[in-house]
């Protein structure tokens with residue numbers, strides 16, 4: 176998908192960059208070597224698709240991070256019920272009077288039918304919630320994947336067999352069904368069904384459930400990488416020098432699994448974002464009034480909104496598509512930059 | 520049958536070893552009846568051990584202080600396994616490895632710590648023996664870090680020194696392995712092995728992955744290092760040509776056993792074992808006086824090395840030996856100094872060859888296909 180851009184647009188610049196690089200290198204040649212990481216960075220910078228995607232993805236994270244600041248400058252928050260505050264903007268059914276869902280200079284992305292929340296702040300706060308949850312899941316999954324995958328690969332034998340069977344078992348569980356079925360169960364572990372469920376409990380439950388079924392693919396890849404690394408002679412060289420297992424894992428193996436780790440993480444995170452959105456859409460994730468990206472879709476598909484205000488779907492929908500596509504393109508570029516052979 | 524073998528070994532080997540020790544000083548490494556069997560798992564549904572790869576099956580060898588010892592044999596005969604047992608990357612199934620009189624056959628990592636720095640290894644594959652994520656400086660100073668060695672002037676100075684010793688630009692310590700050629704990488708591997716000032720280096724086919732033109736350079740480097748620093752070498756190779764100018768003593772291995780061992784002259788000029796003869800005839804001779812070339816014997820061996828899972832009974836070479844008889848199938852020949860051998864020259868064969876490498880009346884060609892080829896050619 177990315178190749179046409181690369182071969183047409185990138186072709187000329189590659190040569191120029193290469194010349195510059197080599198000229199630069201001959202000056203500093205004596206002192207610094209170029210690490211595999213720097214080579215990857217140089218290759219990545221030449222990939223226009225990757226760089227643009229990285230900016231787009233970065234932009235989303237920036238929005239999420241700065242949501243409170245943005246909404247302060249903008250002067251609104253996602254919790255104000257404008258149906259009560261500014262009733263003149265809504266008709267008797269609660270639908271914004273103005274066309275396109277009430278888009279105006281005051282409400283850039285319009286107003287939500289029903290409660291009349293401001294869509295713009297709701298969206299940026301929703302992005303914030305979704306990205307925070309997905310990031311937390313990714314971090315948990317990466318840590319688990321490293322721990323179990325590297326352990327299985329390095330120790331081999333019984334540990335490997337046991338971890339391998341656990342992975343097989345978890346992979347056999349249909350993930351979506353498991354999420355839907357287990358969310359209420361996990362939530363009820365923390366609060367009794369009769370009480371109001373605090374938001375943080377839902378967040379923790381969402382993270383836990385996705386983490387439980389999310390780490391296996393990464394764990395497997397890291398196991399395979401470690402297994403092949405373990406046979407490499409530089410590990411034996413370290414052993415001959417008397418290195419401890421801790422040193423071998425920390426200094427010899429981990430730096431070499433960074434590549435698959437990064438590539439996999441860039442594929443995993445957008446998956447978690449869509450999965451989280453899916454759960455909120457189905458009503459087992461984040462619920463009103465906490466703003467959430469996925470939950471906005473579920474709002475958009477309620478009868479009231481669907482029939483009166485199609486514009487409402489537009490902003491969360493388009494932003495999520497852009498986000499997921501950009502992130503996946505970024506993942507491709509990261510992979511190509513790390514492993515130039517697979518791309519050409 | 521096994522018992523018989525053992526008693527024979529006991530009777531003959533110590534005497535022979537004594538002779539060898541006399542010849543060249545104090546023993547540094549003594550390997551005694553070393554055995555390594557890799558279990559073969561199989562069966563369904565329950566996997567169990569159904570056999571064993573007899574990679575190393577009772578070998579004895581001694582490397583003396585400052586000596587260069589060559590270990591030669593075809594692919595798969597257990598050379599690397601021997602090297603890995605000696606550097607204790609593998610746990611021996613049985614037998615004994617002693618280093619300076621200390622039994623290290625089953626020593627743990629902690630127990631090995633004091634002698635770790637004295638036994639180092641150089642690996643075969645220069646592309647997998649260096650961590651791609653570390654600079655050359657880190658790779659070479661790693662062993663010093665692990666063993667907490669702080670040379671005068673700092674580790675970086677020592678790294679520069681080592682790079683200089685192995686013939687690399689000392690300014691390159693900040694570079695990464697991918698920026699070097701195969702030969703240069705192998706030099707980095709040598710520098711790493713030298714970092715701890717070892718007494719013994721196990722070099723497992725250090726040049727066989729390199730271009731022929733570069734092989735000689737690296738062998739010369741190793742030879743120089745060996746002479747200058749007085750390091751003992753166990754030099755593993757798969758043909759006799761590479762070790763010829765390097766090793767004072769040579770052992771020939773076949774299917775997990777040493778079948779002939781002796782000083783360089785004995786092995787190259789007066790070999791007794793048919794297999795050694797065969798290996799020698801395969802060495803491309805670089806002889807200055809060309810007429811001797813014509814007189815060398817020609818031996819072509821048939822077939823492959825048998826599987827080490829079920830090696831032949833008796834003499835393991837009998838399936839490819841042109842002198843094999845009934846006795847060879849039933850009785851394992853002991854590794855002894857047979858009559859006509861010089862001191863320290865041991866051969867495991869019931870019907871040894873004449874101690875000469877001169878041409879035979881008739882070439883030995885055991886492979887029918889090869890024979891046909893040679894006929895049409897000649």
Ligand SMILES: Nc1ncnc2c1ncn2[C@@H]1O[C@H](COP(=O)(O)OP(=O)(O)OP(=O)(O)O)[C@@H](O)[C@H]1O
Nearest residue numbers: 557572574593594595596597598599600601757827
């Ligand atoms: N870890 C292992 N598990 C099972 N079998 C092994 C293992 N390592 C080696 N072997 C077997 O032991 C035998 C001897 O192997 P080894 O690597 O010592 O041979 P080699 O003489 O070094 O050969 P080469 O010249 O190809 O390096 C081979 O048949 C090999 O398949």
Ligand code: SF4
Nearest residue numbers: 834837840847868869
């Ligand atoms: S013992 Fe027999 S089979 Fe073995 S090498 Fe000697 S003659 Fe050949």
Ligand SMILES: [Mg+2]
Nearest residue numbers: 598599600724
């Ligand atoms: Mg080998």
